[in-house]
Amino acid sequence: MELQRSLPACERAPIALLAISYDTVDVLAGFAAQPGIAYPLLADAGSTAIRALGLCNEHVYAPHAVYGIPHQDHHWGVPSPGSFLLDEQGCVRQKRFEQSYRERETGVGMLEQGCGITSAVHGAEARAHTAGVELGASLDATTYRFFQRLWLTVALTIAPGLPGYGQPSPAGCMPLAIAVTPMAGIEVGTPRVPPPHPSPGAGLEGDLVVYEGKVAVSVPLTFTQEGDEQTVHVTIRHQACRATDGLRPSTMALSLSVPAADRIARPRRR
DSSP: OHHHHTHHHHHHTTOOOOEEESSOHHHHHHHHHTTTOOSOEEEOTTSHHHHHTTOBOTTTHHHHHHTTOOOOGGGTTOBOOEEEEEOTTSOEEEEEEOSSTTOEEOHHHIIIIIIOOOOSOOOOEEEEEETTEEEEEEESOSSBOTTEEEEEEEEEEEOTTOOEEOSSOOTTOOOOEEEEOOBTTEEEOOOBOOOOEEEOOTTSSSOEEEEOEEEEEEEEEEEOOOSSOEEEEEEEEEOBBOSSOBOOOEEEEEEEEEOBGGGOOOOOOO
C-alpha cells in the first residue's frame, strides 16, 4: 500500500512501477485484489529471477530465529526487500536495499530520496522562523510501522544577503547543524546535508563556505518499536554571516508527532 499511495506521483513523473516476488500468480492476484493494488506484480515462482539478480536471502532463518519466527521451508527463496531504480535505457542507476530484511522504506521516501521527485503526500509538519531564516520540517508518512524507515526533511529558506556558515567555519562561528534527539524506539541515521559553496573573502580572514537560498537536509529515522505514538524532536543550529561580521547564532527546536499505523483509533459509532 505504500507504493500504491505513491502511484499517482509515479504516473505524473512518469515512472513505471512494478514489483516482483517469489509468490505464484494466484497468490499475487489475491493479494492485489484486497487493497486494490493497480501496478503490475510479477510472479517469480521458484525465485529464478531473484537468484539471478543475487537477491535471495540465504540467511533468512538466522534472523527468523532471533525474532521467534518458526522455521518453515517456504521461507527459503524469499528475496531481500529493496528497489532497483532504472533509467529510460534500462540501466540500473541506484540500488536501495537495507541490511535488515525487516527495514522497509516508504513509497514517498523512495520517490523523493531515490528519484528526486517531490511528493504531494507527507506526514506531520512544523514551522518556525528566526532572523533571516524560514524553517520547515516534515516526515514523509502520516504513520509509522514496526521497522519502517521514514525520512525527516528539514528545509531552510535563507534571506538574501544573509548566508549561513557551512563546515568548516571560522573560529567562534556556528556552522549549520541538524540533530535529532536520541530516544528509545527510533534509530537516527546520518543526515544528508548538501555541500556549502565557497564565498571568497566576505570581509573575514580567509575564504568561507556558506549556504544561501533554499537548503534541504534529510535524516533517515528507523522505528524499531511497535505500539505508541512517537514524537521526533529536532534541533537546528544556524548562524548568518554578513559582509563585515557574523550575526548571533540561533538555535531552533521543532517537534513532529507520528502515530503507529496499527494504533490509530477507529471512529466511534453513534
